[in-house]
Amino acid sequence: MKFRSVSPSVTDNPPSVTPPKRFSLKVALWLLDNPRIGDNPNIKHFAGRLLKQPAREGVVAAQSRLGLLMCRECGNARDRRIGHDLLRQAARAGDPGAQRALGQIKD
Template sequence: MKSRVLPVTAHNLPSEHPRLSMRLALWLLESPRLGHSASIKRLAGRLLKQPARQGVVVAQSRLGQLLCRDCGNARDRRIGLELLRQAARSGDARAQLELGRLYSQPRQREPQQARHWLELAAAQGSHEAARLLGRLPKSA
């Protein structure tokens, strides 16, 4: 009898392997072919949820980015923003850069917050953060 291989989903991945699920999610998101698909982003979001809840900074950062960039509802964006804040406070330059971007957008428009997070990201070597800092008004 042939053994049947089940497709990997967030539901059949063992919950005791959060690091494996996180690594799979990051791989999916960084894949040039797969990373832009809405269904892959949903799967990656589900895979990142448990590690993010457990305080894994990289998972908080990537899930926060997903929720802020790719979700249409305000509740998910609020959760994403909070996850980004947690990761940024823990020193994640990617989260700091993303917060700086978000706070400098017209919808959020908090230039002092944008400057704060972009300065932290730039101090860690982010060229993008340094570029965005140059675009902020001097009074911010």
């Protein structure tokens, strides 16, 4: 005997859109801004990993901070180029910190 089920789209309410999680962004910014631990290279690496997904999703604050971190802390040209791209995206979105940083880098 074969049971036929009604598709979930007919019986269920439409799924509500959940806002993206910004917890990782807040933790990363707190880590970088904390004067006691923010200078530690391991903390900077961890914060960069936390900022990566929000920056990909288009969060301007994450793009700006990750771009600054990559431009200042990374040793290879590829990471610095990615950092410049992130700063440009944040500057186009109107972030004043990214605009200042781009002005300092180009001068």
